[in-house]
Amino acid sequence: MKHEDDQWEKEIRKGPFATSPFTEDHKRKVLQQVQRIRIASSKEEEMSEMSPVESSLERSNSLSNSLREYTDTDTNAVKDKVQDKAKDASKVGPILQRHRKSRRGILVAGLSALVIAGGLFMWNWDDGQLAKPLMEQMNPASALLFTDHLNIDILTDQMKKNVAMTMRDDLGKQLRITKVQDLPVSGRIYVEAGQEKGADYAQIWLDAKTGNLREVQMKAEMQPSKLEHRYTRQIPSLLEGMGMIPTLQPVKVRRSVGMQQGKTEPTSYTVVDLREGDSYGEIIWRQDQAISITGELRPDQISQTEVAKAKRAIEVFSGKANFNLDDASRIKDDEIGEDSTFFSFSDNYFVKITEAKNGSRYMVGDSNDYGYPQINSPEQMEAYQDQLLNMDENLLRERVGPFVKNIFNVDLDDYRLHRDAEKIDTVTFERGAKDAFEVRYKEDGRITMITKVERKILIKYFK
Numbered sequence: 001m002k003h004e005d006d007q008w009e010k011e012i013r014k015g016p017f018a019t020s021p022f023t024e025d026h027k028r029k030v031l032q033q034v035q036r037i038r039i040a041s042s043k044e045e046e047m048s049e050m051s052p053v054e055s056s057l058e059r060s061n062s063l064s065n066s067l068r069e070y071t072d073t074d075t076n077a078v079k080d081k082v083q084d085k086a087k088d089a090s091k092v093g094p095i096l097q098r099h100r101k102s103r104r105g106i107l108v109a110g111l112s113a114l115v116i117a118g119g120l121f122m123w124n125w126d127d128g129q130l131a132k133p134l135m136e137q138m139n140p141a142s143a144l145l146f147t148d149h150l151n152i153d154i155l156t157d158q159m160k161k162n163v164a165m166t167m168r169d170d171l172g173k174q175l176r177i178t179k180v181q182d183l184p185v186s187g188r189i190y191v192e193a194g195q196e197k198g199a200d201y202a203q204i205w206l207d208a209k210t211g212n213l214r215e216v217q218m219k220a221e222m223q224p225s226k227l228e229h230r231y232t233r234q235i236p237s238l239l240e241g242m243g244m245i246p247t248l249q250p251v252k253v254r255r256s257v258g259m260q261q262g263k264t265e266p267t268s269y270t271v272v273d274l275r276e277g278d279s280y281g282e283i284i285w286r287q288d289q290a291i292s293i294t295g296e297l298r299p300d301q302i303s304q305t306e307v308a309k310a311k312r313a314i315e316v317f318s319g320k321a322n323f324n325l326d327d328a329s330r331i332k333d334d335e336i337g338e339d340s341t342f343f344s345f346s347d348n349y350f351v352k353i354t355e356a357k358n359g360s361r362y363m364v365g366d367s368n369d370y371g372y373p374q375i376n377s378p379e380q381m382e383a384y385q386d387q388l389l390n391m392d393e394n395l396l397r398e399r400v401g402p403f404v405k406n407i408f409n410v411d412l413d414d415y416r417l418h419r420d421a422e423k424i425d426t427v428t429f430e431r432g433a434k435d436a437f438e439v440r441y442k443e444d445g446r447i448t449m450i451t452k453v454e455r456k457i458l459i460k461y462f463k
Helices: 004-014 024-048 053-068 075-090 094-128 133-138 157-171 235-241 302-320 378-389 393-408
Strands: 176-183 186-193 201-207 215-222 247-258 267-275 279-286 289-296 325-333 338-345 349-356 359-366 418-419 426-429 434-443 447-455
Touching: 004 247, 004 302, 024 186, 157 201, 157 215, 235 267, 235 279, 235 289, 247 434, 302 325, 302 359, 302 393, 393 434, 393 447
Parallel strands: none
Antiparallel strands: 176 186, 186 201, 201 215, 215 247, 247 267, 267 279, 279 289, 289 325, 325 338, 338 349, 349 359, 359 447, 418 426, 426 434, 434 447
16 A cells, blocks of 8 residues: 655655765754854844944954954054945945845745754654654753652763663653662663553663663553654555555554663564454564564455365364354464464354464364362362373373364374373374374363464485
8 A cells, every 4th residue: 555655755765865874974064054054043133133334333343353363464454444344334225224134034044944954854754754853853861851859960961862862762752760770780870760560661771881771671652643653654554465454543552672781772662553443453563674463354355265164173173063253363473483364253263274484283272261170279279280181091082083083184093192291281192293283171171272283394404
């Protein structure tokens, strides 16, 4: 889906600075030029308040000061020339003087606005927005918030700048600093902001000597309207490309930022919940790259062949009939390398089909809550765990075998049972290294999930 903002960015990039990044040196030069224009504009305003003669004399004095720097032997001659110029200037009519001043004022104001707008545009364009205040760009520490009576003397200007920029650029909002502590043993300065049990919280460790970041842990919730444009403009096309509903809108935004010791840059994760009516979705970004997309599939993107197969599997699994498809969604997670399609049926039954880097999985499950037995003592808990861990193998084969034969056309007798003490309610029937069935059950032997696992064997060749 094409956006006007994307087209605008392409047009802008066709300019003379199409491939040239706007560097820190460029920023400095822009600010210097803005400062010169402000000084010049201020002088013009002062001179506009003078009479025509005073204004001309002021310019003449400036000229005489300039000439004095280059004249060592004939100072009186220079003064005479300056005074003659002042006399000539006093003869100019006041209407003409006002006209010249008006033109100069308009020119200065217009040039100032163009320089500021152009400089800030290039400065902020990589972020996809133009909303950062000029003062905060010049002095990021000015945006810091502190609780009352907090001793901040141990924070150097560099430390304040790094804290402010980390919150602004990585977290997306400034949190009020509630604690500053010197840690002399580790050579660090500790800064804490927000509330630990709240939605917004930050812990930042700085190098006591350099003021650089040493470690960062931050989290925050944002209003959907505050989500940066570089994220919002991606949403429709990301959903469209996944076969999902592209008109979903952000309803909740969460962000976490972390940097472990030894790293030089923080890593941010942005999670955006999407809704439109009963339709839903979620996108997760690492930095500015979308790594996980979840959402409801459009009707034209649902495979009726897969739905029919899933419905049959549910009927065999449950022993019931006449199931209706309630929902079809997709989850693509590039970070773990999985792409899953999820079919939800009536009566809380589901099928999940997953393609992964290391193989595939076909899961059939029952998500109904059947509760747990009442346990009143450690002895009862131990007995319950033993019952799950030592579930009768013949009972499991009797209940799983017909399903496996009917749906996947394999004989469970060809598979060996494997138990895992870490998963007391799950066993695995394995046949070699490539093929297996994972089975989850309750204490009474009720089967709640069966997953067919096909593993890819990676063969390494050595010379």
